[in-house]
Amino acid sequence: RxxxxxxxxxxxxxxxxxxxxxxxxxxxxxxxxxxxxxxxxxxxxxxxxxxxxxxxxxxxxxxxxxxxxxxxxxxxxxxxxxxxxxxxxxxxxxxxxxxxxxxxxxxxxxxxxxxxxxxxxxxxxxxxxxxxxxxxxxxxxxxxxxxxxxxxxxxxxxxxxxxxxxxxxxxxxxxxxxxxxxxxLHLPKRIPLVIGISGKESLTAVTVGKVRSAWQRNPALYDGIFQQIDGLTLQGVEAMQQYDLERLGDLMNICHGLLNALRVSSWEVEELVQIAREHGALGAKLTGGGGGGSIVALCPQNREKVAAAMRDAGYQAMEVDIG
Ligand code: MEV
CATH class of the missing domain: 3.30.230.10 (Ribosomal Protein S5; domain 2)
Structure with a gap:
């Protein structure tokens, strides 16, 4: 991998x-x-x-x-x-x-x-x-x-x-x-994450192109999803700056749901997200272009457990702090 x-x-x-x-x-x-x-x-x-x-x-x-x-x-x-x-x-x-x-x-x-x-x-x-x-x-x-x-x-x-x-x-x-x-963005403290790497290569050009053709078929519907993502991202800025990780985790989970609605998730990405949530991550979502690729999980308390569970399932996991 x-x-x-x-x-x-x-x-x-x-x-x-x-x-x-x-x-x-x-x-x-x-x-x-x-x-x-x-x-x-x-x-x-x-x-x-x-x-x-x-x-x-x-x-x-x-x-x-x-x-x-x-x-x-x-x-x-x-x-x-x-x-x-x-x-x-x-x-x-x-x-x-x-x-x-x-x-x-x-x-x-x-x-x-x-x-x-x-x-x-x-x-x-x-x-x-x-x-x-x-x-x-x-x-x-x-x-x-x-x-x-x-x-x-x-x-x-x-x-x-x-x-x-x-x-x-x-x-x-x-x-x-x-x-x-x-x-x-200046954060009061660094935010602890696990990056789960699915091993499934995916080209951003392909997923961006798929979203574009779906948007062209029904712009009003997709613009509504983009607006929701915009709103939760701006809430995310507040959550990060106030170090409100519970709220940030909720926003990440909802964001993942909306990305799933855009059909840029994959089997592996869903498995990684489920593993993270089941092992106590406050939030987990795909990151970047999707269609494979990686996920991020917010794990302030149980980072090693989440990373170990991902590795046990055959994926790569990296513990990182951002901010
Ligand atoms: C890729 O990291 C992020 C996308 O939103 C594409 C882009 O912003 O250019 C999927």
């Missing part, structure tokens, strides 16, 4: 990596203009750039067995190359001769922001190596372009957390080109 290694938070060198993330409340609805709450997790993607004499841009991701020469002509790139290729086009580096090695500690296609973290890590590696002097805003904007290719209609929340590595409330701009609303 793919090894993951938790990197202790202080060991993450912010300037050289892209952060993985969870979404506490508001995924999918955020694509349609609702609020969402996201936070970084102690998993990150790191990348290193080196000069070579090979005559092209060579990308290596040893853990995934990925190795390719970037096609100079965007028309010849596959979907993976197309997303990261934008970085080299925009920074006018496609003619250079280099090797990029990527160390992905965020598991692939598990709803933990791996694609955005990878884009940010590659941009930061190039920024450092070629002394481009990019600001975080520029890094974030470029990573968003990659996400748009990877996800279709990305809201921009994943690249924002991958870049800044802070818990935040996010709302996309109403008009294309305008800046989104991004508010850093």
């Amino acid at each position: 793919g090894a993951i290694e938790a990197t202790e938070q202080p060991a993450i060198d912010h300037r050289a990596c892209g952060h993985g993330k969870i979404i506490m409340l508001g995924e999918h609805a955020v694509v349609y203009g609702s609020h969402a709450i996201a936070a970084p997790v102690p998993l990150a993607v790191r990348a290193v750039a080196q000069d070579t004499k090979s005559g092209g841009v060579d990308m290596f991701i040893p853990r995934w067995g990925v190795e390719y020469r970037l096609h100079r002509d965007p028309a010849h790139r596959d979907s993976f190359q197309r997303s990261l290729g934008i970085i080299f086009d925009e920074l006018q580096l496609t003619e250079r001769s280099m090797r990029i090695e990527v160390f992905p500690n965020v598991p692939r296609a598990m709803g933990l922001g791996g694609s955005a973290a990878m884009a940010v890590a590659v941009i930061r590696a190039l920024d450092q190596h070629y002394k481009l002097g990019l600001s975080d805003e520029e890094i974030n904007a470029l990573a968003f372009r990659c996400e748009e290719v990877a996800h279709g209609s990305a809201s921009g929340i994943d690249n924002t957390v991958a870049t800044y590595g802070k818990p935040l409330l996010y709302k996309r701009a109403a008009k294309q080109g305008d800046a989104p609303m991004v508010r850093e």
